[in-house]
Amino acid sequence: MGDYEIGSITPQRLLETLTRLPQTDHYLVAYSGGRDSHVLLHLLAKLFAKSSGPQLSAVHVNHGLQSGADKWTEHCVEVCRQLEIPCHTFALKLPQLKGESPEAQARKARYQVFEAIIESGDLLLTAHHQQDQAETVLLQLLRGAGTAGLSAMPEVAGFGCGFLARPLLHTSAADIDDYARREQLSWIEDPTNQSLQFDRNFIRNQVIPILHGRWPALSATVSRSARNCAESQELVDTLAAADLAAIVGGDGQTLALSGLSKLSPARARAVLRAWIRGGNFPLPGSARLESVLTEMTTAGRDRNPVVRWPGAEIRRFRDRLHIMQPLVPLTKDNGLDWDGSTVLQMPAGIGRLEPRIGPGGLSLSHWRKARIRIRFSVRHRENLRVAGRAHSTSFKNLFQQFAVPTWNRARIPLVYLDGKLAAVGDLCICEPFAGSASEQGVHIHWTH
Numbered sequence: 001m002g003d004y005e006i007g008s009i010t011p012q013r014l015l016e017t018l019t020r021l022p023q024t025d026h027y028l029v030a031y032s033g034g035r036d037s038h039v040l041l042h043l044l045a046k047l048f049a050k051s052s053g054p055q056l057s058a059v060h061v062n063h064g065l066q067s068g069a070d071k072w073t074e075h076c077v078e079v080c081r082q083l084e085i086p087c088h089t090f091a092l093k094l095p096q097l098k099g100e101s102p103e104a105q106a107r108k109a110r111y112q113v114f115e116a117i118i119e120s121g122d123l124l125l126t127a128h129h130q131q132d133q134a135e136t137v138l139l140q141l142l143r144g145a146g147t148a149g150l151s152a153m154p155e156v157a158g159f160g161c162g163f164l165a166r167p168l169l170h171t172s173a174a175d176i177d178d179y180a181r182r183e184q185l186s187w188i189e190d191p192t193n194q195s196l197q198f199d200r201n202f203i204r205n206q207v208i209p210i211l212h213g214r215w216p217a218l219s220a221t222v223s224r225s226a227r228n229c230a231e232s233q234e235l236v237d238t239l240a241a242a243d244l245a246a247i248v249g250g251d252g253q254t255l256a257l258s259g260l261s262k263l264s265p266a267r268a269r270a271v272l273r274a275w276i277r278g279g280n281f282p283l284p285g286s287a288r289l290e291s292v293l294t295e296m297t298t299a300g301r302d303r304n305p306v307v308r309w310p311g312a313e314i315r316r317f318r319d320r321l322h323i324m325q326p327l328v329p330l331t332k333d334n335g336l337d338w339d340g341s342t343v344l345q346m347p348a349g350i351g352r353l354e355p356r357i358g359p360g361g362l363s364l365s366h367w368r369k370a371r372i373r374i375r376f377s378v379r380h381r382e383n384l385r386v387a388g389r390a391h392s393t394s395f396k397n398l399f400q401q402f403a404v405p406t407w408n409r410a411r412i413p414l415v416y417l418d419g420k421l422a423a424v425g426d427l428c429i430c431e432p433f434a435g436s437a438s439e440q441g442v443h444i445h446w447t448h
Helices: 011-018 035-049 069-084 102-117 130-142 173-182 199-214 217-249 257-261 265-278 285-298 364-369 395-401 406-411
Strands: 024-029 054-061 086-091 121-124 156-159 161-164 253-256 306-309 312-317 319-326 336-338 344-346 352-361 372-376 414-415 420-424 440-447
Touching: 011 035, 024 035, 024 102, 035 069, 035 173, 054 069, 054 102, 086 352, 102 199, 102 395, 130 199, 130 217, 217 253, 217 257, 217 265, 253 257, 253 265, 257 265, 265 285, 265 406, 285 306, 285 312, 285 319, 312 406, 336 344, 372 440
Parallel strands: 024 054, 024 121, 054 086, 121 161
Antiparallel strands: 156 161, 253 319, 306 312, 312 319, 336 372, 344 352, 352 440, 372 414, 414 420
């Protein structure tokens, strides 16, 4: 997109912006009660509130972080009543989480509310403006972000089953303030906006005024840099998607290490980011990403490297990288008794077992008479004999045959009937517990 120097704000100018966005029958405004979202709501009310055009409504989320938060909700409801706009309010009670600030937690919870209520084709509108964009770019720059981070906030992006758009993103804070005062709007001033303990507030109140004194067009030019970075990132994403398609597994959860190793470091990092993002896992920092490239390629064949970060981990098995939710440790294997007729929920995220009746499988006569117990650890020097085979084999050979990753081998449910091994998960049945193929037997269905 080109540069949009809007100058004074008018409903017509806003309408011109809306025509560039996906068309919808319903606009939802994220309305905090502050100046910016009030201006956006007021402009939209002039355009649509009393027309036969798209439906317009406001969404206010009360996080309960401020002592006057309930008064803010009352203010928002009253403003919407005067504008004749439906106002949906939500009150949240946020638990205290270690390692996450209340403000970050509140933002995440707010967008979860928005995503829950948005319907197909809806547009959620926020009032982020040009200075917000400049603040975001500076914050990302100070965090060492690349082009993706420096792209900052897009004007429109997919969100839930609809879209999130920022129609004031090319509008200056001064123009928004002029409009608010010209229209004699009343709004809430959040006292935490002046607290310098928050990085964004420090940049807004201390850094930007100094920079703006030297470069008056600061917000516009920094926002232009964000758009340039977004265009560069689009090219990176296009190349990474092509590289990824050549080495990703069919389920999207694995990556061919040999193919990744043939790429230049920059392209390999781009592929890893695309792969992680495509699986809806949180992106790691650059140090963790570099660890994936180095540890996974340099560790010996007898090693089982793993790189972890909050919300994800990557492991290596044979020539493939696997990405997954962090494994919950199985602390102690005391075994589980199972009645053999209902679904058995297993610990540590291992999943559940369900008996299903069908031709073949485990002998029903054995199954119904025996005490069934599930274990997860192999007994000392224990071997097994797969049904139909003449000789016994080791668990190691069996797991290699079925390509079971090393980290999953101690998490496979071992089914014992009266103390004797009858089945290894849903991989195989052991002698002498296999039923006749012509008779009904028990098949263990493992959901994991």
